[in-house]
Amino acid sequence: MSFNISLSGLNAASSDLDVTSDNISNSATVGFKGSRAEFADVFASSQLGVASNAIGQGVRLQNVAQQFTQGQFDFTGNSLDLGVNGEGFFRMSDEEGAVSYTRNGAFQLDNEGQIVNADGLQLTGYPADDDGNIGGETGPLQVNTGNVPPRATDEIDVNANLQSSAEPPEADFDVDDPESYNFSTATTVYDTQGGSHTANFFFSKMDPDDDAIDGIDGGENTWAVNLEVGGVVDGPRYLNFGTDGSFDSVTDGDGDAADGPYQFAADDIDALAGADDLDIDVDYSSMTQFGTPSAVSELRQNGFEAGEFSSLEVEEDGTIFGRYTNGESRALGQVALARFPSEQNLTEIGDNLWVESAESGEPIIGEPGTSSLGGIQGGALEQSNVDITEQLVNMITAQRNFQANAQMISTQDQVTQEILNIR
The missing domain is CATH 2.60.98.20 (Flagellar hook protein FlgE)
Incomplete structure (x- = not known):
């Protein structure tokens, strides 16, 4: 029995090392959220319950919980590098309309002027009409980089x-x-x-x-x-x-x-x-x-001459402004953010993406700075929230736990050998 108990300890320490290794390997991944291994002890029980002098049966990995604490900002100067300062996720959509969520705000324009990430997923928000009026329905955000027509003074x-x-x-x-x-x-x-x-x-x-x-x-x-x-x-x-x-x-x-x-x-x-x-x-x-x-x-x-597209700027409330050579600016849309009743129960699918699950609850979508959602930091990327020093300490602790359980197996093997040598 003690072999199995120590074996569960080895498996637990190995899982702890796996989680620590994943955290360290993603310490430079934009928007990455570190995880921690959570363990629970194991007791054998019967219909009569657990005896008062029962001995535990080992340990099991109970949960791998992601830690959604705020990461540091790295200011890049790229207007479409966006970071969420506070709670919330960017809402992404693929060509079929499948929705996912991310904290990685490294965006760019594709050949159609849509704001996308490196995998081609479209950033969604509240598009604006030709007059710069922002609507209330969410959809992919698209930037018109064409010229702005003149407006007569009236x-x-x-x-x-x-x-x-x-x-x-x-x-x-x-x-x-x-x-x-x-x-x-x-x-x-x-x-x-x-x-x-x-x-x-x-x-x-x-x-x-x-x-x-x-x-x-x-x-x-x-x-x-x-x-x-x-x-x-x-x-x-x-x-x-x-x-x-x-x-x-x-x-x-x-x-x-x-x-x-x-x-x-x-x-x-x-x-x-x-x-x-x-x-x-x-x-x-x-x-x-x-x-x-x-x-x-x-x-x-209120008039102006025709102007050529010059640059983009994203405000704290997520409004995307196009700047033009005639000095005018026009709202092109507004980034939407989403939060969940239980973000730790989101399902991670890789590539810095999460999807909704039954345990996470339905998303609450709104404008940045409202409904407990954070603001947008333009020209900056949120770095991984992994603390390398903390992870190295965790690695040493998990290593010691692994060695101790391995030594326990070795000790049990010696005891068994002594028993087998009795004549």
Whole structure:
């Protein structure tokens, strides 16, 4: 009987060495999670139960448990090298739709622009439409590396202060005469073909006695604004401010107040060269009239020229942005992560992949940073969580256990030999 007990000890020590060897051999494997051997003692029992003076029957390997602790990050600078900082797995899919999960975030683009790993499995997430709107259904993520088309400017927001103590200019407004206005600023706008045009704003403090503002509330708190693009001048419009310097209203030359942003429409700009006419809503509602010098805080328009694909960037929430040479960025999709009620009961299938099992429970899929899921670390890979020093100590311990059980067998053999030599 003691031979069998010691033999179980040899098998257990050998299994412990096998697990340690596997950990050490994968110490440089990206996203690898080390395992530990868990053992249980063995007792013989009968229908009458275990006797109070029963001797154990050895040991057995009870479980090989993976340890899903966080690994260190190795920063690579490759935008499609992704690491999970916290709980969660990347969700992968093959061409037949079979789903697996991994912590290895070494991804690349295939010839169709799909984000895949070294084995060609597709990274899944929430794809975005052509306007950068991210949907709620999961699917393979694909990156469009083509050019981004131009967008015509149709909105301008002006956020500026006009100095309340400014004196009305004496000369009538003239684009070419700086003495005919108090303050000017400019921005670039774009037509439907991506052509750029300079939009110049000219602000003139109004004389309260000027007949032009008869019937316009504001009086000495009124400014005229003229907008010029490509030689076409729109204006004047009249900006009216309250006594506290806050914006009140914008009116046209007849004293009619605009219900919303004022529209600038120009159809005589020669530089449009076949593009559609400019049709821009200009919003002055963020402007103020304070005693500080006239200055622009923000002058924002929503158009841009055509741009070529430049690079990718992945944010902490998993959103994948395409960067373009025109300075624009567009959301191309969002990485999805999955977690399980019992991740240690996932079934390992090799190649750093796990699949769902009955014991692991069904996956909870969501956006990184939500539902207890970790965030995404772009440009970095999660290294193996194996501690080499710890594994070497485990190796020595398992070796000693193996030697001790082998010595026990040798001792039992000597005892048996002594018995056989009795005459």
